[in-house]
Amino acid sequence: MLQADQLKPLFDVFNLIQPLSFQVTEALKPLCQLRYFKKHEEIQAIGATCKTVYFVFSGAARIFYLKDGHEVTEYFAFENDLIIRAESLFTGNPSKKAIQALENSNVVAISSEALFRLFDQYPDLEKLFNKLVQRSYVETLKRLENLQFLTAEERYRKLLTDHPEIIQKIPLKYIASYLGITQVSLSRIRSSLR
Amino acid sequence: MLQADQLKPLFDVFNLIQPLSFQVTEALKPLCQLRYFKKHEEIQAIGATCKTVYFVFSGAARIFYLKDGHEVTEYFAFENDLIIRAESLFTGNPSKKAIQALENSNVVAISSEALFRLFDQYPDLEKLFNKLVQRSYVETLKRLENLQFLTAEERYRKLLTDHPEIIQKIPLKYIASYLGITQVSLSRIRSSLR
DNA sequence: AGATTCCTTTTACATATGTTAAAAAAATCA
DNA sequence: TGATTTTTTTAACATATGTAAAAGGAATCT
Known part of the structure; x- marks a missing residue:
């Protein structure tokens, strides 16, 4: 209770x-x-x-x-x-x-x-x-815009600034599909930013 | 009035x-x-x-x-x-x-x-x-899903079946960005379906 | 702690989509 | 109608992302 x-x-x-x-x-x-x-x-x-x-x-x-x-x-x-x-x-x-x-x-x-x-x-x-x-609804609209016309790298960078807590706490394999890309692709993007 | x-x-x-x-x-x-x-x-x-x-x-x-x-x-x-x-x-x-x-x-x-x-x-x-x-909101969620994990061709096919009125009435240059792709890419997809 | 499983990165190659430019087709306007 | 503008397609090439497989690293479990 x-x-x-x-x-x-x-x-x-x-x-x-x-x-x-x-x-x-x-x-x-x-x-x-x-x-x-x-x-x-x-x-x-x-x-x-x-x-x-x-x-x-x-x-x-x-x-x-x-x-x-x-x-x-x-x-x-x-x-x-x-x-x-x-x-x-x-x-x-x-x-x-x-x-x-x-x-x-x-x-x-x-x-x-x-x-x-x-x-x-x-x-x-x-x-x-x-x-x-x-x-x-407004949040979903923002995600739609991102998926509609940002590259995978731009979407990852945006997530990094807008929702750092997601990058910190969530396994990358979940983040990849959230961003609409494969895990391999996300890994590639991350290493290119290093 | x-x-x-x-x-x-x-x-x-x-x-x-x-x-x-x-x-x-x-x-x-x-x-x-x-x-x-x-x-x-x-x-x-x-x-x-x-x-x-x-x-x-x-x-x-x-x-x-x-x-x-x-x-x-x-x-x-x-x-x-x-x-x-x-x-x-x-x-x-x-x-x-x-x-x-x-x-x-x-x-x-x-x-x-x-x-x-x-x-x-x-x-x-x-x-x-x-x-x-x-x-x-529900409609926007559906579009988000499509953008997140369908290929451009799948998204076009889906639009064709779900909203044929859009394909019929709207210039393709507007439809391309709606689908999150370039006009050239949409044209290519259309010709491959013929 | 060691074994096992799960997660992430890397590599090599295939494919889809983007970019630029030009040609063709269609629509608009005087 | 004919001229002009707009839209769509095509071509050639560049790039981003996908796929499959393997290796490395981290987390989990007993």
Whole structure:
């Protein structure tokens, strides 16, 4: 069971995005399940329909899918980051993507159905959720631009400056597919920068 | 000035996504400005902050930006499609992207500030807007996946099956940058498929 | 600690895509 | 219609990235 205020760091982040009243906060807390996953453990499997909204409480996670038998990483999430598989959550279709812990991680899991049921009663909660979605959307647009017209080396350099924590904490084989290139190619790029 | 029910086709689409009451519909109508743009005309310029939500009423439009002096097309919009530059609308930052008519087009323009002001009074209107954003987000995720791990030829084939209207109506030079390749490369791919 | 597995780099070669320039084809305009 | 401009294709060559296999290095497990 959750201890009082254990969730405070996450709720502090929420409040920066959308100020929440005491009532909203109290209504949301019971929906938050703190779950522990070991490094490499699967948080959600491929084929499951996304009915849970996750936040990384501590640790790190990724979303990936299989393409021709090998894994393609689509997204990395760190502390306080939202994890949803939007293409499933918003359509009700099963997701072809999995969520996996990259380190021993604590994750806050919220049932999307229970969350959405609170929206009519607490409009600010709906606004918070939608602002989080908007932020994810904007981030995805930026990644799209990068993939559309930067070279592999430019994308790697950009990741290095924009998200150094990814380079530091994540195995290169995951970063390669995230950048849309092979591991060999990434290795080549790295050695050319030395 | 708008004639009664001129907007009906667009509102029919809205109702499929989120049923709107008579009151909501009547509140939204006065915000809808029907504007005409000639082929190639600029709907919004680079550098402007996005404070308008557009829908294509008839015709077609695109979002593009400049990269090293040449245009990169990010998005095509056809009848009833939403056009927003999310990275500006949701952040308040000036957009580096322009919106341009690709044919003689009628466009419904809605002030985002006026629209957002209606949200507290009409929650279903907020829900409609957020569902439209969610759909755009999901579409963007699909494009990201394609750019991340399909070859140029696979991306072209996919566009051919998923959005034949783009191939039919849009100049190839715009399609090339949309696919993340040069015009020469696209031409080569097309001839190899013949 | 040693053995095993996993991750990263390197090499050699193949292929896809980019670049520049020119020709061909199509669209636009007076 | 004919002239002009724009778009698309083709050619030749350069470069980036992919593929497969092997070696080296690091992490993990008992």
